[in-house]
Amino acid sequence: MSDRTRPTLATVAARAEVAPSTASLVFSGSERVAPATRDRVLAAAAELGYAGPDPVARSLRSRRSGVVGAVIGERLTYAFSDPVAVQLLDGVTEVLSPLGVGLLLLPGDADRHGPTLAQLAHVPLDAVVYATCGPEDDPALEHLRRREVPIVAVDGPGGDDVVLVGVPDRRGTAELTRHLADLGHRRVAVVALPLRLDGTRGPVTAERRARVHFRDVRERALGVEDVLGPVPLWETATNAVEEGARAGRVLLDVSAADRPTAVVAQSDILAAGVLRAAESLGLRVPEDVSVAGFDGVDLPWLPPVRLTTVVQPTTEKGRVVGRAVTELLAGRRPADAVLDVHLSVGTTTGPAPRA
Amino acid sequence: MSDRTRPTLATVAARAEVAPSTASLVFSGSERVAPATRDRVLAAAAELGYAGPDPVARSLRSRRSGVVGAVIGERLTYAFSDPVAVQLLDGVTEVLSPLGVGLLLLPGDADRHGPTLAQLAHVPLDAVVYATCGPEDDPALEHLRRREVPIVAVDGPGGDDVVLVGVPDRRGTAELTRHLADLGHRRVAVVALPLRLDGTRGPVTAERRARVHFRDVRERALGVEDVLGPVPLWETATNAVEEGARAGRVLLDVSAADRPTAVVAQSDILAAGVLRAAESLGLRVPEDVSVAGFDGVDLPWLPPVRLTTVVQPTTEKGRVVGRAVTELLAGRRPADAVLDVHLSVGTTTGPAPRA
DNA sequence: TTGAAAGCGTTACCAG
DNA sequence: CTGGTAACGCTTTCAA
Numbered sequence: 001m002s003d004r005t006r007p008t009l010a011t012v013a014a015r016a017e018v019a020p021s022t023a024s025l026v027f028s029g030s031e032r033v034a035p036a037t038r039d040r041v042l043a044a045a046a047e048l049g050y051a052g053p054d055p056v057a058r059s060l061r062s063r064r065s066g067v068v069g070a071v072i073g074e075r076l077t078y079a080f081s082d083p084v085a086v087q088l089l090d091g092v093t094e095v096l097s098p099l100g101v102g103l104l105l106l107p108g109d110a111d112r113h114g115p116t117l118a119q120l121a122h123v124p125l126d127a128v129v130y131a132t133c134g135p136e137d138d139p140a141l142e143h144l145r146r147r148e149v150p151i152v153a154v155d156g157p158g159g160d161d162v163v164l165v166g167v168p169d170r171r172g173t174a175e176l177t178r179h180l181a182d183l184g185h186r187r188v189a190v191v192a193l194p195l196r197l198d199g200t201r202g203p204v205t206a207e208r209r210a211r212v213h214f215r216d217v218r219e220r221a222l223g224v225e226d227v228l229g230p231v232p233l234w235e236t237a238t239n240a241v242e243e244g245a246r247a248g249r250v251l252l253d254v255s256a257a258d259r260p261t262a263v264v265a266q267s268d269i270l271a272a273g274v275l276r277a278a279e280s281l282g283l284r285v286p287e288d289v290s291v292a293g294f295d296g297v298d299l300p301w302l303p304p305v306r307l308t309t310v311v312q313p314t315t316e317k318g319r320v321v322g323r324a325v326t327e328l329l330a331g332r333r334p335a336d337a338v339l340d341v342h343l344s345v346g347t348t349t350g351p352a353p354r355a
Numbered sequence: 356m357s358d359r360t361r362p363t364l365a366t367v368a369a370r371a372e373v374a375p376s377t378a379s380l381v382f383s384g385s386e387r388v389a390p391a392t393r394d395r396v397l398a399a400a401a402e403l404g405y406a407g408p409d410p411v412a413r414s415l416r417s418r419r420s421g422v423v424g425a426v427i428g429e430r431l432t433y434a435f436s437d438p439v440a441v442q443l444l445d446g447v448t449e450v451l452s453p454l455g456v457g458l459l460l461l462p463g464d465a466d467r468h469g470p471t472l473a474q475l476a477h478v479p480l481d482a483v484v485y486a487t488c489g490p491e492d493d494p495a496l497e498h499l500r501r502r503e504v505p506i507v508a509v510d511g512p513g514g515d516d517v518v519l520v521g522v523p524d525r526r527g528t529a530e531l532t533r534h535l536a537d538l539g540h541r542r543v544a545v546v547a548l549p550l551r552l553d554g555t556r557g558p559v560t561a562e563r564r565a566r567v568h569f570r571d572v573r574e575r576a577l578g579v580e581d582v583l584g585p586v587p588l589w590e591t592a593t594n595a596v597e598e599g600a601r602a603g604r605v606l607l608d609v610s611a612a613d614r615p616t617a618v619v620a621q622s623d624i625l626a627a628g629v630l631r632a633a634e635s636l637g638l639r640v641p642e643d644v645s646v647a648g649f650d651g652v653d654l655p656w657l658p659p660v661r662l663t664t665v666v667q668p669t670t671e672k673g674r675v676v677g678r679a680v681t682e683l684l685a686g687r688r689p690a691d692a693v694l695d696v697h698l699s700v701g702t703t704t705g706p707a708p709r710a
Numbered sequence: 711t712t713g714a715a716a717g718c719g720t721t722a723c724c725a726g
Numbered sequence: 727c728t729g730g731t732a733a734c735g736c737t738t739t740c741a742a
Contacts, residue, residue, distance in 0.1 A: 006503060008735055019713045024737055034711060051501035055479045056414045057735035060718050065411055066477040067422060067459065076445040080435045090431040093462055097470075100477040102459045104422065107448055115452075122421040122455040124410045124479060146406035148361060241655045272656065300596045301627065301656045363719055374729040379721055387727060412719035415734045 007048040016044035027053050065124035068096060068325055069149075071106045071140075073113050073133040073197060074238075082239050082269065083297040084314050085132045088154060091318020092129060096325060101126070113197045113213075114138050125149050127325050130156050133197075133214060150328040152321050155216040163324050164336040165317055169216045169294075172310040172341035173223025173264070176292055179308070179343060180262050181227055184352035185290060189260040190224055190233045191247045191270050193217045201243070204233035220266050220294060232260075236270060244273020245280075252281050252289060261289060261352040268293035268309055272302055275348065286350030296344055306346030313339050362403040371399035382408050420479035423451060423680055424504075426461045426495075428468050428488035428552060429593075437594050437624065438652040439669050440487045443509060446673020447484060451680060456481070468552045468568075469493050480504050482680050485511050488552075488569060505683040507676050510571040518679050519691040520672060524571045524649075527665040527696035528578025528619070531647055534663070534698060535617045536582055539707035540645060544615040545579055545588045546602045546625050548572050556598070559588035575621045575649060587615075591625060599628020600635075607636050607644060616644060616707040623648035623664055627657055630703065641705030651699055661701030668694050 013023035018037060025033050026041040044050075059065040070089060072079040079085050093103055104123060106115040113133060120140050128144055130153040144151060145161065152163045180188060192204065196213040212218045224231055234251055236243035244265060251263060252274075265271035271293030275285060283289050285305070296311025320337050327334040368378035373396060380388050381396040399405075414420040425444060427434040434440050448458055459478060461470035468488060475495055483499055485508040499506060500516065507518045535543060547559065551568040567573045579586050589606055591598035599620060606618060607629075620626035626648030630640060638644050640660070651666030675692050682689040 009737095010735075020735090021714075021737075021739095022712055025712090028737080032711065037711080049501050051498055052476050053737090054735055055477055056411060056420055057718090058477075058737075059411045059479065060415050060720090060735080061737040063718080065479065067479070069457075076448055077441055080441040081438075083436075086432055086435040089460075093431055093460065094464075097462065097464070097474055100473050102424075102461060102474060102478050105425075105444075105448065105458045105460065107452065109449075109452070118455050119452055119457060121407050122410055122413070123457050124414065124420065124422070143406055146404050276656070301631070301654075364721095365719075375719090376721075376723095376730075377728055380728085383721080389727060392727080408721090409719055412734090413721075415719080415736090416721040418734080 007045075007050045009050075009053055012041060012045045012048055012050050015048060016041040024053070059124060064329070065126055066101050067104050067124050067126060068101055069106045069115075069120070069123070069125045069128040070103045071114055071128060071130045071133065073108055075109060076105065076107050078238055078240075079107065079132055082132065082267075083299075084267070084295050087297070087314040088131055088318040088321070091315040091320075092131075092322045092325070094315075095319050095322025099326065101325075101329075103129075108197075114140050116140075117143055120144070127152065127328050129321055129325065130154060150325075152324045152328070154317065154321060155214070157215045163328065163334055165321050165324060165339070166216070166337075167312045167317070167339050167341050169219035169341075170223040170226065172312070172343070173220045173294065174226045175343050176294075176308070176310050177224045177227040177264065179345065180264070180290060180292065180349060183262075183290065183350060185262040186228070186352070187258060187260045188224065188228055188231050188262045188264055189251045190221060190231055191244060191251070191263060191265040191274060192221060192233045192235045193239055193266045193270070194237060195235055199237050200235055201237040201246070202235060204235050208235070209233065217266060224264055239267050239269050241269055241273040241276065244270035245277045246273070248274035248277025249281065252278055252283060254281055254283070259289075262349070263289065263291050265291065265293045268295045268297050268299060268307055271307055271309065271348075272299055275302075275305065275307075285348050288353055290349040290352070292349055305348055308346040308349040309344055310341050311344045312341045362400075362405045364405075364408055367396060367400045367403055367405050370403060371396045379408070414479060419684070420481055421456050422459050422479050422481060423456055424461045424470075424475070424478070424480045424483040425458045426469055426483060426485045426488065428463055430464060431460065431462050433593055433595075434462065434487055437487070437622075438654075439622070439650050442652070442669040443486055443673040443676070446670040446675075447486075447677045447680070449670075450674050450677025454681065456680075456684075458484075463552075469495050472498055475499070482507065482683050484676055484680065485509060505680075507679045507683070509672065509676060510569070512570045518683065518689055520676050520679060520694070521571070521692075522667045522672070522694050522696050524574035525578040525581065527667070527698070528575045528649065529581045530698050531649075531663070531665050532579045532582040532619065534700065535619070535645060535647065535704060538617075538645065538705060540617040541583065541707070542613060542615045543579065543583055543586050543617045543619055544606045545576060545586055546599060546606070546618060546620040546629060547576060547588045547590045548594055548621045548625070549592060550590055554592050555590055556592040556601070557590060559590050563590070564588065572621060579619055594622050594624050596624055596628040596631065599625035600632045601628070603629035603632025604636065607633055607638060609636055609638070614644075617704070618644065618646050620646065620648045623650045623652045623654060623662055626662055626664065626703075627654055630657075630660065630662075640703050643708055645704040645707070647704055660703055663701040663704040664699055665696050666699045667696045
């Protein structure tokens with residue numbers, strides 16, 4: 001090993017006695033290179049221990065870095081304890097990885113909902129995916145717009161230059177609620193996902209509800225009310241089992257006269273918490289109270305119960321996002337996409353108990 | 356908006372009537388710029404809608420891309436259903452994010468243990484973290500070496516040019532095993548994490564054991580044997596609750612004469628599965644069988660049981676990795692680090708039942 | 711099929 | 727404190 005400095009394409013070209021441009025052609029896999037020349041270049045590269053064209057220099061010329069940002073609102077720990085977020089990103093990488101495009105994590109921290117500008121500004125980005133939160137009033141958005149970085153948002157509120165991928169949250173929840181109504185339920189409470197990421201928890205006032213930050217949360221609440229009219233909302237601080245349990249313990253307080261006969265949680269994770277609360281309060285499900293969720297994720301520790309829920313094709317949603325990114329990278333403007341959901345009736349909903 | 360083309364630093368400099376190098380100084384936050392000049396440049400930038408220096412061009416010059424790769428062996432869904440992996444990466448980002456460095460996910464897919472070269476080769480990388488698997492015989496390794504990308508490996512086998520961060524897996528497991536031995540346990544079975552990522556599951560033969568791919572798996576097995584001598588190992592296909600349950604159902608088969616009185620699982624996730632299996636087999640824990648894990652992760656759905664386990668400081672491990680990366684980026688060569696673990700005795704281990 | 715030359719947008723270095 | 731100039735390592739015309 002006598003090399004003083006890391007070899008570059010020029011070094012390789014010189015050693016192979018071809019022009020740099022020809023060597024470049026070889027590494028870009030072009031057909032228009034004589035096999036003999038190609039072999040010579042490859043041999044030179046091997047001898048020099050050349051690792052291939054520097055991605056950064058390549059990016060500068062080709063205006064493509066192979067990096068797509070993933071905005072995941074919160075700390076990794078929170079975002080990735082949400083199976084929906086993970087499945088979604090899994091779908092995205094499934095499509096993007098084979099193209100040599102990687103996902104760059106852009107988490108926020110305890111206080112912030114998104115990445116700081118300092119984080120964004122220094123990092124190459126061919127596109128950005130808002131994976132778990134809409135880009136609504138995100139200061140980073142303006143920066144990305146300036147840089148002309150295309151954006152795909154999941155369940156977000158969108159905007160003209162943002163490609164949207166979502167599901168019919170409202171219709172799905174309405175369908176679920178109709179199922180409950182058909183079973184005789186009239187007093188239904190909703191355990192809501194965070195309306196904003198500020199740690200608030202408790203009953204939702206009209207003012208707070210007017211300032212809901214996330215489209216899907218709003219829509220899922222409306223879906224219930226489409227069927228039953230106004231219902232009480234209980235907001236959780238994060239999408240976590242323990243948060244659902246806290247909510248459940250309050251809502252299902254056995255001493256309350258107007259205890260709901262059914263609880264609609266806005267995620268399966270929260271629903272799992274409500275189930276736990278019911279259990280700890282000595283309530284039978286579904287005899288004393290029905291519980292339903294949203295997402296249709298696999299909670300391996302939930303059985304023997306099967307949760308009634310609205311199933312959304314989360315991984316497929318991720319793939320659709322991945323394809324949208326692919327289109328964007330190719331300079332095309334894909335249409336927004338709305339995937340479908342369906343009701344899955346499990347063992348956690350049943351006839352409303354007689355008053 | 357009359358701009359035909361995205362503004363560059365040169366455009367901004369021209370408009371502010373300064374040299375490009377001066378404008379560059381402004382954006383790099385240098386002190387050696389007259390406030391008046393700075394304001395003029397900033398004003399010009401604002402007027403032109405300049406988003407700041409192009410990260411790619413900047414990277415080319417400064418030889419730093421702000422991107423650190425995270426190799427996570429498997430599909431996102433598998434890797435991120437492991438709380439240990441998530442906490443670890445959380446710790447890493449906690450240190451790296453404030454530095455404007457982002458984590459690029461480098462998952463494998465169903466068959467592969469690591470990213471393909473096509474994925475790696477096109478992407479800028481200041482460093483790489485092997486987060487959930489050692490770089491042992493990884494073909495990507497040679498590529499990274501050529502590119503002179505520094506590597507930090509967690510619990511990995513290492514190599515001269517790889518910085519290692521780990522915990523005393525062997526000693527920790529030995530301590531746990533001594534606790535069991537003190538309780539009178541002699542017939543102990545181990546539910547092992549995957550020895551290699553090839554979907555194998557079942558009793559571990561000597562040949563297979565000789566080819567174990569992951570250092571921590573080997574060490575944790577040895578820790579048990581340090582105390583009790585050779586014990587049967589049951590390999591799982593992935594680190595998942597259901598896998599632990601499958602293993603548990605076989606190992607705890609009530610009809611077997613030599614049913615173990617204690618099961619040591621190599622992760623808390625697997626231990627949770629074993630607990631489930633015990634329950635479904637009608638065995639009481641710890642009266643009929645003791646169960647222990649490794650990691651000390653918070654499984655919010657596990658209570659009321661408290662798992663006996665070896666607690667490792669996973670998030671701190673991530674921070675240490677982050678700091679090691681920081682050092683490496685600064686051109687220094689940090690020392691390997693071994694963090695500490697401790698035994699946490701819960702309610703799942705007790706005296707061995709009388710034969 | 712190959713080569714020459716011109717940048718891509720920035721920062722580093724050295725003068726002034 | 728500011729300006730000029732030369733890279734950084736590659737790809738992309740355009741010619742030959």
